Amino acid sequence: MNEGQRARRPGGRSARVTAEVHQAVTDLISERGYGNFTVGEVAARAGVADSSIYRRWGNLETLLSDVALTRLNARSPMPDTGSLDGDLRTYAANVAREITGPDGLAVVRLAVALSGNGQQGLQAGDDLRAERMRQLQSMLDRARERGENAPDALGVLDHILAPMYIRVLFGIVPLTPDYIDGLVDRLL
Amino acid sequence: MNEGQRARRPGGRSARVTAEVHQAVTDLISERGYGNFTVGEVAARAGVADSSIYRRWGNLETLLSDVALTRLNARSPMPDTGSLDGDLRTYAANVAREITGPDGLAVVRLAVALSGNGQQGLQAGDDLRAERMRQLQSMLDRARERGENAPDALGVLDHILAPMYIRVLFGIVPLTPDYIDGLVDRLL
Incomplete structure (x- = not known):
């Protein structure tokens, strides 16, 4: 628009x-x-x-969280490719592109910063993560409805998102396509 | 002393x-x-x-990093139990205890904060992580010398440390013994 x-x-x-x-x-x-x-x-x-x-x-924390969520939803929408394998690979690649792109580290750092920013920050951070986890869960629920053996959202957080977040935060980049596919392979 | x-x-x-x-x-x-x-x-x-x-x-960043490393080495020393399985379980449990204990989040947040603190912060953060990764690699090298099939240090970072760090940063606690053992089982 x-x-x-x-x-x-x-x-x-x-x-x-x-x-x-x-x-x-x-x-x-x-x-x-x-x-x-x-x-x-x-x-x-x-x-x-x-x-x-x-x-x-x-308050400022809610505004920061809203900016981050709007950006995440615009740039890393949850995919719907018709298979769990396709969805997870697309999702992981989108997240990797977002967090290693311009200002990408800022989004990861926001999620971390909010959690140390008093009660309003904690609440805003929780709301942001809850909304993204809810979207992720919907993707996994669709896979279950198709009869696929899907992990839960926390499994995706632990073994796909967490390694990528920590590598970006610690400056262990780039996140190569082979590396990202390896994370998905290991989880599935 | x-x-x-x-x-x-x-x-x-x-x-x-x-x-x-x-x-x-x-x-x-x-x-x-x-x-x-x-x-x-x-x-x-x-x-x-x-x-x-x-x-x-x-500079302040190097001092902060020194404080964090001294604390980590004192409270979460690298174990030497005689088996990779024992070493990894002990190490993971020590790290979990440290990062969920009093001020524990502060240590995790330091590692993250340093990476966003300009060139001196990046350098101090890199030095801190490099020293801990070197210690971890020594533990894994001992396992290899015993003929065990050890993962590399980045594998431990990705699948044991990263999930625990992110769960603590995002407030998804406690880290139960079952959860921690599950991370080690999955990696081994």
């Missing part, structure tokens, strides 16, 4: 504010890192009032 | 300064979290000159 379409449809202003605030957060993260800016600075960058941000998101 | 022994032996003052600086760092981390204090504040808390810290450690 381009800016013109967004401005014309009902709710256009709301969607535009959301897009501008998300962009301001993304820019501030890449310039300063997580935890190094305030709601006021996001508002100034986006050209909106502080109160608009508090009204919609409640 | 108690404080009296440390003070009497040659190099006692140096060891005492190290202990006091390490304690100051540990206290500041638990009070404020990583990234929220300076070398000057560590020096004031430890009762030493800023220059003593810069002379010995060079």
Whole structure:
């Protein structure tokens, strides 16, 4: 959707504010890192009032989590290829591309940073992870319904996502296609 | 070694300064979290000159890494039980106890925080991880010398350490003995 379409449809202003605030957060993260800016600075960058941000998101942690989830859903949607093997390989490759791409480390670091950011951060981090785990579980449930022998979502977290996250966080990159396929092979 | 022994032996003052600086760092981390204090504040808390810290450690990141490594080596030493199975189970249980214990999350978060802390942080983090991976590799090499079929250190990172780190970072705890043994079983 381009800016013109967004401005014309009902709710256009709301969607535009959301897009501008998300962009301001993304820019501030890449310039300063997580935890190094305030709601006021996001508002100034986006050209909106502080109160608009508090009204919609409640606090900075929820806003950060919303930005991360929106980005993850846009760039690493859950695949539906018709087989568990295909779904997991596509999903793992998408996640690897996302977390090793530009600003990708920032998304992984957000999930980690939120968990150390007081009660609001913990809650926002839990909500973000719960939503992604729910999507992952739906993918695995579809496989079970087809009669495939699917692992549970925590198995995918432990043996596909966790190794990739830790390797990126520790700078042990790149994540090669062979490496990613090896993780899926081992789990299946 | 108690404080009296440390003070009497040659190099006692140096060891005492190290202990006091390490304690100051540990206290500041638990009070404020990583990234929220300076070398000057560590020096004031430890009762030493800023220059003593810069002379010995060079920068805050190297000091943080030294504190983490000293702590890991003291609390999660590499086991030598005579079998790979025994070594890996003991090692995994020690790491789990450490990262789920008091301040344990702080050690995991340090490793992550260092990687986002500029070039000095990256270097300090790399050194910390390289030293622990070297120790782990020695344990695996001993198994190979006994004729056992050992995984490599990255395999242990991917399938034993990474899942435990990510579960702790994401608040998916406790790490039960059954869960930990399951990780080792799957790798072996």
